[in-house]
Amino acid sequence: MEATLATAQPRDTGIDAVASATRRLVDAITRAGGAIDADADRIVADLDVLTARIDAHAPDLPERIATMWRQPGPGRFDPAGGTENPLSPPVSLWVEPDGSLRGEVTLGLAFQGPPGHIHGGTSAMLMDHALGIANARAGYAAVTVGLDISFRAAIPIGSTITILARHDGRDGRKVRSSGELRVGDLTCVTATGTFVLMDDPSTREKFRRLPREQA
């Protein structure tokens, strides 16, 4: 049976390709560090030309947000697994036969916290998002109200991180999910999350309206 992708299907072209190239740029900058100081003025000038070229295509923010949410399927702009988001680590999550999610990602220096290891906030984001997708796959689109996270072992930069997440159940308007980050057989991070259903009136009121309507 063909595995089902729970995150956006990456493309080799268009905005996905631009986002990938930008991730390579960020990685190159973080690896080079101050060694590029002497060339910085020219680099900035080149980058500013590119930014202006791209900015010429950008609609205003409310229109852009509305367009994003009209796209069918998994979020292509998510901060973890969003193929169109250059700040998003290139995470793909797959649906396992038992309905849980599994994926792998390798993170570079841009995500460093303690020396040579991944920042805890990055791990928390990976967990928050994977837990949210696990709920959504189970039929419960929901926002996080509580995330309980334990950092049990540091994750080396450049290691292959396995992401696991599962939906654990519903209690009224709240849903629960849990997950972990592993490197090989070592469990580095565990997380449990409490989420509130998007369909709950207070949540719908807050999140369904677009910025233009909130003004």
Ligand SMILES: CCCCCCCCCCCC(=O)SCCNC(=O)CCNC(=O)[C@H](O)C(C)(C)COP(=O)(O)OP(=O)(O)OC[C@H]1O[C@@H](n2cnc3c(N)ncnc32)[C@H](O)[C@@H]1OP(=O)(O)O
């Ligand atoms: C679009 C599809 C995406 C598809 C999925 C894609 C994946 C996306 C995953 C990303 C997830 C995110 O990062 S979401 C972004 C981060 N989260 C947010 O911004 C949410 C901010 N919070 C809120 O705006 C508000 O809490 C609301 C609107 C959700 C609910 O407000 P409220 O009605 O006043 O209720 P509130 O007091 O907050 O509490 C709600 C219930 O949660 C419980 N609760 C509160 N805090 C905690 C806590 N730390 N741990 C446990 N439980 C808690 C309360 O006891 C209560 O239970 P009880 O009394 O009902 O029993």
